[in-house]
Amino acid sequence: MSRKKTIEVCFTPALLDLYEIENRNVVLVDILRATSAICTAFSWGVKEIIPVGNVEEARKCKEKGMIVAGEKDGIVLDFADFGNSPFNFMNDDIKNTSIAYCTTNGTKAIQKAAKAHRLLIGSYLNFSALKSFLLNDTHDVLIFCSGWKNKFNLEDTLFAGALTEQLLKEEPFSTVCDSAVASVDLWNLAQPDVMTYLEKAAHRHRLRNLGLDDVIEFCHTFDKTNIIPVLSGNKIIAFSES
Amino acid sequence: MSRKKTIEVCFTPALLDLYEIENRNVVLVDILRATSAICTAFSWGVKEIIPVGNVEEARKCKEKGMIVAGEKDGIVLDFADFGNSPFNFMNDDIKNTSIAYCTTNGTKAIQKAAKAHRLLIGSYLNFSALKSFLLNDTHDVLIFCSGWKNKFNLEDTLFAGALTEQLLKEEPFSTVCDSAVASVDLWNLAQPDVMTYLEKAAHRHRLRNLGLDDVIEFCHTFDKTNIIPVLSGNKIIAFSES
Numbered sequence: 001m002s003r004k005k006t007i008e009v010c011f012t013p014a015l016l017d018l019y020e021i022e023n024r025n026v027v028l029v030d031i032l033r034a035t036s037a038i039c040t041a042f043s044w045g046v047k048e049i050i051p052v053g054n055v056e057e058a059r060k061c062k063e064k065g066m067i068v069a070g071e072k073d074g075i076v077l078d079f080a081d082f083g084n085s086p087f088n089f090m091n092d093d094i095k096n097t098s099i100a101y102c103t104t105n106g107t108k109a110i111q112k113a114a115k116a117h118r119l120l121i122g123s124y125l126n127f128s129a130l131k132s133f134l135l136n137d138t139h140d141v142l143i144f145c146s147g148w149k150n151k152f153n154l155e156d157t158l159f160a161g162a163l164t165e166q167l168l169k170e171e172p173f174s175t176v177c178d179s180a181v182a183s184v185d186l187w188n189l190a191q192p193d194v195m196t197y198l199e200k201a202a203h204r205h206r207l208r209n210l211g212l213d214d215v216i217e218f219c220h221t222f223d224k225t226n227i228i229p230v231l232s233g234n235k236i237i238a239f240s241e242s
Numbered sequence: 243m244s245r246k247k248t249i250e251v252c253f254t255p256a257l258l259d260l261y262e263i264e265n266r267n268v269v270l271v272d273i274l275r276a277t278s279a280i281c282t283a284f285s286w287g288v289k290e291i292i293p294v295g296n297v298e299e300a301r302k303c304k305e306k307g308m309i310v311a312g313e314k315d316g317i318v319l320d321f322a323d324f325g326n327s328p329f330n331f332m333n334d335d336i337k338n339t340s341i342a343y344c345t346t347n348g349t350k351a352i353q354k355a356a357k358a359h360r361l362l363i364g365s366y367l368n369f370s371a372l373k374s375f376l377l378n379d380t381h382d383v384l385i386f387c388s389g390w391k392n393k394f395n396l397e398d399t400l401f402a403g404a405l406t407e408q409l410l411k412e413e414p415f416s417t418v419c420d421s422a423v424a425s426v427d428l429w430n431l432a433q434p435d436v437m438t439y440l441e442k443a444a445h446r447h448r449l450r451n452l453g454l455d456d457v458i459e460f461c462h463t464f465d466k467t468n469i470i471p472v473l474s475g476n477k478i479i480a481f482s483e484s
Contacts, residue, residue, distance in 0.1 A: 152253060152420055152421045
């Protein structure tokens with residue numbers, strides 16, 4: 001019998017240094033909204049996404065003529081082509097383009113986890129594809145929640161619980177991680193109506209106050225795409241086994 | 243009407259810098275076993291406890307003739323008088339003594355939170371006294387979990403949930419903290435049998451492997467004492483309103 005693969009959950013970027021990532025498949029999660037938006041962009045045919053970590057870098061990308069998607073604290077950057085809502089990426093004009101992407105939490109988390117064996121972009125939108133890949137690959141898994149300004153958040157944790165539960169149902173996975181246990185329990189507690197449960201989440205209220213909460217239900221829809229975006233050098237591209 | 247007081251939960255010392263603590267009552271929690279042991283020591287009449295952050299400092303205290311309680315990774319230090327089990331402090335010989343106390347997680351957390359308005363030592367053993375004090379005092383509250391080597395742990399989180407739930411039932415408290423929400427939900431999920439729920443906790447298994455899990459049930463007993471230990475300078479003493 002082959003060895004059990006381990007699965008752990010990291011609740012925020014401030015804790016990432018506590019986890020071994022170089023030999024792991026790290027699944028980056030920022031459900032509201034960065035990783036949901038990135039998965040949407042790939043399902044609409046974007047060629048690559050370049051994560052940028054701050055506003056100045058995003059501005060330089062714009063000056064070079066790139067398409068720029070960017071926000072700071074939920075507000076669209078004034079020079080950006082559009083913001084970070086997944087709905088912005090449902091647009092045939094993005095097909096085969098390169099987009100520079102700047103977000104409050106997501107981009108910084110990507111840069112922090114860049115030395116992972118593979119850094120995969122996870123969301124409900126590519127859930128089953130992600131699950132299948134992780135089951136069939138040989139590496140241990142860390143689910144890496146972006147959180148909110150380095151604090152724990154509920155929406156990323158629920159996703160971590162959903163994915164952890166599915167992986168633990170399968171023979172090759174086990175865990176001794178309290179964060180993983182808590183995530184699974186919170187995910188089950190949120191059933192059958194995750195939307196209602198998320199009424200408790202602080203970020204939902206932040207988005208509502210900004211008029212941006214129309215995406216929440218979409219961001220919790222399973223399996224809109226089979227594409228798994230993956231970091232390759234300084235770009236995110238569609239993962240291909242070959 | 244007086245303003246609502248806020249309550250937040252910090253899951254690990256690695257996240258403490260994200261929270262304002264200087265104007266708050268910070269409740270330090272290390273259920274298995276530091277804060278349970280400290281509460282026990284005061285209920286048995288200890289005069290003061292001096293937290294020390296590392297083995298060398300503990301050794302110097304011993305050389306000065308102090309009583310030393312100390313462990314590293316669950317193993318009693320070879321020069322210490324005893325370890326960190328609450329049972330060690332149930333001893334008339336500790337009455338009116340000063341004890342130097344060295345633990346893997348708890349002591350470092352105490353030092354990290356020393357600039358709190360008040361740093362209170364919390365456990366199930368002094369739960370009701372703590373709750374009453376926090377309700378009647380005017381300051382906001384942060385429940386500060388020691389975690390395990392800077393990672394999230396279940397046993398401290400459950401206590402945070404128990405205390406948060408009780409405080410939120412009362413008029414003067416509110417929260418917009420996802421960690422607080424998750425803690426309350428996990429606490430309720432663990433009912434009615436917290437011991438069985440904690441079978442999932444990684445640290446329980448660590449203690450069992452070291453033969454130290456006999457204290458777990460005791461550490462989850464409510465209201466053995468009315469004393470609230472509090473940090474005063476570099477010492478922990480029994481809190482007094484006067």
